[in-house]
Amino acid sequence: xxxxxxxxxxxxxxxxxxxxxxxxxxxxxxxxxxxxxxxxxxxxxxxxxxxxxxxxxxxxxxxxxxxxxxxxxxxxxxxxxxxxxxxxxxxxxxxxxxxxxxxxxxxxxxxxxxxxxxxxxxxxxxxxxxxxxxxxxxxxxxxxxxxxxxxxxxxxxxxxxxxxxxxxxxxxxxxxxxxxxxxxxxxxxxxxxxxxxxxxxxxxxxxxxxxxxxxxxxxxxxxxxx
Amino acid sequence: xxxxxxxxxxxxxxxxxxxxxxxxxxxxxxxxxxxxxxxxxxxxxxxxxxxxxxxxxxxxxxxxxxxxxxxxxxxxxxxxxxxxxxxxxxxxxxxxxxxxxxxxxxxxxxxxxxxxxxxxxxxxxxxxxxxxxxxxxxxxxxxxxxxxxxxxxxxxxxxxxxxxxxxxxxxxxxxxxxxxxxxxxxxxxxxxxxxxxxxxxxxxxxxxxxxxxxxxxxxxxxxxxxxxxxxxxxxxxxxxxxxxxxxxxxxxxxxxxxxxxxxxxxxxxxxxxxxxxxxxxxxxxxxxxxxxxxxxxxxxxxxxxxxxxxxxxxxxxxxxxxxxxxxxxxxxxxxxxxxxxxxxxxxxxxxxxxxxxxxxxxxxxxxxxxxxxxx
Numbered sequence: 222x223x224x225x226x227x228x229x230x231x232x233x234x235x236x237x238x239x240x241x242x243x244x245x246x247x248x249x250x251x252x253x254x255x256x257x258x259x260x261x262x263x264x265x266x267x268x269x270x271x272x273x274x275x276x277x278x279x280x281x282x283x284x285x286x287x288x289x290x291x292x293x294x295x296x297x298x299x300x301x302x303x304x305x306x307x308x309x310x311x312x313x314x315x316x317x318x319x320x321x322x323x324x325x326x327x328x329x330x331x332x333x334x335x336x337x338x339x340x341x342x343x344x345x346x347x348x349x350x351x352x353x354x355x356x357x358x359x360x361x362x363x364x365x366x367x368x369x370x371x372x373x374x375x376x377x378x379x380x381x382x383x384x385x386x387x388x389x390x391x392x393x394x395x396x397x398x399x400x401x402x403x404x405x406x407x408x409x410x411x412x413x414x415x416x417x418x419x420x421x422x423x424x425x426x427x428x429x430x431x432x433x434x435x436x437x438x439x440x441x442x443x444x445x446x447x
Numbered sequence: 448x449x450x451x452x453x454x455x456x457x458x459x460x461x462x463x464x465x466x467x468x469x470x471x472x473x474x475x476x477x478x479x480x481x482x483x484x485x486x487x488x489x490x491x492x493x494x495x496x497x498x499x500x501x502x503x504x505x506x507x508x509x510x511x512x513x514x515x516x517x518x519x520x521x522x523x524x525x526x527x528x529x530x531x532x533x534x535x536x537x538x539x540x541x542x543x544x545x546x547x548x549x550x551x552x553x554x555x556x557x558x559x560x561x562x563x564x565x566x567x568x569x570x571x572x573x574x575x576x577x578x579x580x581x582x583x584x585x586x587x588x589x590x591x592x593x594x595x596x597x598x599x600x601x602x603x604x605x606x607x608x609x610x611x612x613x614x615x616x617x618x619x620x621x622x623x624x625x626x627x628x629x630x631x632x633x634x635x636x637x638x639x640x641x642x643x644x645x646x647x648x649x650x651x652x653x654x655x656x657x658x659x660x661x662x663x664x665x666x667x668x669x670x671x672x673x674x675x676x677x678x679x680x681x682x683x684x685x686x687x688x689x690x691x692x693x694x695x696x697x698x699x700x701x702x703x704x705x706x707x708x709x710x711x712x713x714x715x716x717x718x719x720x721x722x723x724x725x726x727x728x729x730x731x732x733x734x735x736x737x738x739x740x741x742x743x744x745x746x747x748x749x750x751x752x753x754x755x756x757x758x759x760x761x762x763x764x765x766x767x768x769x770x771x772x773x774x775x776x777x778x779x780x781x782x783x784x785x786x787x788x789x790x791x792x793x794x795x796x797x798x799x800x801x802x803x804x805x806x807x808x809x810x811x812x813x814x815x816x817x818x819x820x821x822x
Contacts, residue, residue, distance in 0.1 A: 380733065
């Protein structure tokens with residue numbers, strides 16, 4: 222196992238079964254993503270790109286095949302072990318932001334830190350620092366419904382950084398945003414990559430934005446084509 | 448993470464209030480009914496504790512088929528004067544005290560007794576607020592605190608018993624237990640007032656020796672078919688039967704109220720889990736462990752139960768006060784003992800936490816991807 226590999230998938234299959242009908246979301250997918258890489262995953266709707274990202278991000282487990290995160294096999298870990306890996310090594314950014322509506326921006330960002338055992342005030346103070354890094358120092362006490370889409374996605378990016386993970390996985394982070402806000406989010410991710418050297422994987426439909434990544438992975442019908 | 452649980456309860460005010468209301472009603476019902484049960488138990492214990500363990504009570508056999516509405520004292524038949532004399536002169540009887548008992552104003556009891564034998568009723572140490580014990584040849588009565596307060600009389604005033612004026616010679620201190628509800632007067636004067644012609648409604652017998660209790664009881668019942676002789680042990684077991692029935696009733700009603708509250712908690716918390724499925728999914732996606740989710744749900748239940756049970760016990764004190772002072776005119780029938788109050792809070796908390804377990808388990812089992820995708 223190479224030391225500089227962040228994610229490795231070996232012959233990964235993901236088969237969903239609904240009412241007796243099987244659907245192959247991933248069909249023997251294999252790939253390696255090195256530490257510090259900035260990768261864009263492209264593919265049409267239903268191609269399996271989100272499933273691929275969920276499996277890499279330990280949100281889901283494969284039906285067949287092996288998955289490694291920083292050299293550790295995670296394919297058959299328990300729910301809690303997967304949660305610990307997500308908490309410590311991976312930050313998620315979702316298309317629909319997925320912030321908790323009742324919490325302020327700072328509380329949302331502090332949440333993963335609270336799960337890691339930080340006290341309320343320490344987590345809040347670190348969360349405010351991270352929000353400052355994404356340009357939201359004046360929005361720390363605002364709740365999600367008081368923020369624009371672009372601002373909510375910045376809060377989501379701040380949350381993904383809260384436990385200082387090695388990789389950030391963004392699932393169509395610009396999908397709900399206008400062109401300008403979308404570009405700003407990409408610029409933020411690029412700048413984070415440059416400053417921190419974290420592995421960044423972005424799932425997107427937008428070919429122009431994908432071209433800004435260092436590597437493109439194209440997926441079609443559950444198989445990697447490029 | 449108690450702050451997150453509190454925040455969530457605040458965010459969903461209607462759901463929180465409805466769940467809390469279910470717990471509140473159940474605990475209020477349990478404490479209110481339990482207070483009556485505890486009060487009756489305490490009254491029975493304090494009353495029986497006043498009387499010697501070798502005492503025998505004799506009264507006319509009570510036929511429940513002839514029972515009518517009204518105070519029980521008015522339904523007890525009288526023992527004729529010659530029977531009173533006969534029993535008093537039985538061998539083995541050290542002292543025999545006839546009692547003329549009558550109901551007064553529904554709640555109170557007038558007792559005509561030998562004033563030299565107040566020790567047999569455990570009344571010898573009673574303190575007087577004013578006045579003193581009547582002598583056997585006095586034409587007056589000593590009043591318990593409650594009848595005196597209700598009639599607003601002082602020593603030297605008169606009260607009407609059986610359409611006759613009776614002078615108040617003494618008033619007991621408040622807090623004299625069962626004697627707060629009683630009017631005591633010399634037997635002869637009661638005989639005159641109620642025209643009982645030397646008879647009695649009860650006979651209280653003290654044997655020469657405690658070993659003679661059963662023998663005297665048996666002889667009275669054998670020789671007088673229409674009389675019931677009851678030892679202290681019989682009286683206690685009868686009282687225990689009554690209080691036991693009351694306790695079972697309280698337990699039954701409390702159990703049903705708890706069941707309704709538990710179902711309410713399960714439904715509202717389960718609905719809350721379904722409502723917050725996406726939120727729980729997000730929490731799991733960003734690294735919450737199963738026990739973190741479980742603890743948050745249980746903490747919500749714990750917070751709800753602590754607030755609503757404390758409120759319920761507080762309100763119950765008010766209800767009990769209303770019951771004793773407004774409905775019962777100052778009789779402390781219902782009592783919230785520390786055991787009852789602490790027990791009710793503990794029970795309410797336990798009930799809520801147990802009822803929260805299933806909804807919490809559903810939350811723990813939430814699949815983060817499905818929850819985030821489907822909401």
